[in-house]
Amino acid sequence: MPPTDPTPRVELTPAAADLLRKLRDAHGPLMFHQSGGCCDGSAPMCYPEGEFKTGDSDVLLASLAVEGVEEPVTFWMSRSQYEVWNHTRLIVDVVPGRGSGFSLEAPEGVRFLTRSRLVGT
Template sequence: MSDTPRVELTPAAAELVRRLREIHGPLMFHQSGGCCDGSAPMCYLAGEFRTGAADVLLEELVVAGVAEPVSFWMSRSQYEVWSHTRLIVDVVEGRGSGFSLEAPEGVRFLIRSRLVDA
């Protein structure tokens, strides 16, 4: 499983990340596992969301056309539930959280997943 990325982006999500990076600068994701919008991956300026001992860094996503990796963090309690899956960040039409950088674009990030071998 060490060669399997824990998190990946669909082509549509990667394109949106490139656009957001051009507008805002370095980015990061965090998924808290709370209800409603909290269960979706939120995109922030890198370092804007404070992470700590209650969070796990799942992946440093390398996105073509983006100068630096995009970190993907998840709350530790949520990771315990999702640890057997590969997370696939996708983008769909519809408004997500007002705190996530893609909200003004009329789209939102969401997670799709696949089971992985232990």
């Protein structure tokens, strides 16, 4: 279970928020899932909300408010990945380059990337 401290566990850069608005217009409500598995472990995958099935092996870290988007964008992480990253603040950014073909931003020529900072820094 994520800690209940006032530090936001996940935040978005302005570039990530801009891309989420564009993707929301094209695909409807959105979600992120970061597994740390076979695909790029530092790249959260963006899906239409509910398309990626979460379960007991996942932790909901945040419901991200994006200006101009009606509903929050949920951010899930596999429990095993969370055990490694539980002392960090995650910052979702956008970088040039093609990421995983599973993530909605792949055709845009950019990919989401998670950066991290230790909580309290």
